[in-house]
Amino acid sequence: QKEVEQDPGPLSVPEGAIVSLNCTYSNSAFQYFMWYRQYSRKGPELLMYTYSSGNKEDGRFTAQVDKSSKYISLFIRDSQPSDSATYLCAMSAGYGGATNKLIFGTGTLLAVQP
Amino acid sequence: NAGVTQTPKFRVLKTGQSMTLLCAQDMNHEYMYWYRQDPGMGLRLIHYSVGEGTTAKGEVPDGYNVSRLKKQNFLLGLESAAPSQTSVYFCASSYPQNEQFFGPGTRLTVL
Secondary structure: OOOEEEOOOOEEEEOOOOEEEEEEEOOOOOOEEEEEEEOOOOOOEEEEEEEOOEEEEEOOEEEEEEOOOOEEEEEEOOOOHHHOEEEEEEEEOOOOOOOOOOEEOOOEEEEEEO | OOOEEEEOOEEEEOOOOOEEEEEEEOOOOOEEEEEEEEOOOEEEEEEEEOOOOOOEEOOOOOOEEEEOOOOOEEEEEEOOOOHHHOEEEEEEEEOOOOOOEEOOOEEEEEO
């Protein structure tokens, strides 16, 4: 079993829809959670960063962490065609240090249809 | 600031050939990383460095070597390329924190 599981999709939605992207994990020590967005043939770029449980909102994006269920989500409101990309979740047990490496999900491919 | 840059962008090698991928960052980051990305496998850490002159193995280090002679540069070497090393390679850098900043990638094909 992988430490981090993510549905690869593809997920296709109409413009304006609310998108929900999810990851589950098995390591209860994880407490730092990130979402990266990767456009086709580009490098990943950091989208959201959260610590421990709870919600974090940034514009149209909301990240949720439920540590009791070992489940994290990224919500995109009023989705736009420009949101079409692969979304990668990533997490680690610590903050910094050589041993606190990021573990990535395999990514979910999102297509927002105009 | 250019951020994280990688050269070359594309490369085709024959089995057994060698090559070096160069990563450069201008953000004065201490930590640098090399990943490979394969379909269905996600990003896997090859090697990383926590400072100039230091390197350490990641999840999939076999067949690769690295060097960090200067703080801003991190080199990834393939001594004898194999078809299994066909992949997209990403370099990333960070302060001693977890927010990693990625380069644009190098697409390598080994025939």
